[in-house]
Amino acid sequence: QVQLVESGGRLVHPGGSLRLSCAASGGHFREFSMGWFCQAPGKEREFVAAINWIGDSTTYTDSVKGRFTISRDNAKNTVYLQMNSLKPGDTAIYYCAASNWLSERRIASEYAYWGQGTQVTVSS
Secondary structure, three states: OOOEEEEEOOOOOOOOOEEEEEEEEEHHHHHHHEEEEEEEOOOEEEEEEOOOOOOEEEOHHHOOOOOEEEEEOOOOEEEEEEEEEOOOOHHHEEEEEEOOOOOOOOHHHHHHEOOOEEEEEEOO
C-alpha cells in the first residue's frame, strides 16, 4: 500500500512563493506518475499539475501555467510543486496523488493513491 504525505502548506501573501512536497512510501515510486490537485471551500477537487514516471514530461491546468512547476526526485521518493506569484484564488487544500499510469494524468479517477492534503492560504 502506498502512503503519501504532503507538507509545505502555510499562509502566504499574494505574490509570494511556496514549495509543496509529497513523500511516498510503501511502493515503487518510479512506477507511478504523480499529480497535484486542489480543493477550495465549496468547490470540487480540481487538477493542478502532473508529471510522468521519469520526470521528463509534465502537464498543467491553464490557470497555473508559468507560475507553478511540478518536479520529482525518484531517489528521494518525493514529488514537489513549486508555486510562484501566488494569488488569493490559489487558496485551497492541495493533494498529492499517485497513478498506476506511467504517463502524466489529468483526471482524478486515474489516480489510485491520495495524500491527506496540505492547506495553502494566500491572503494579505
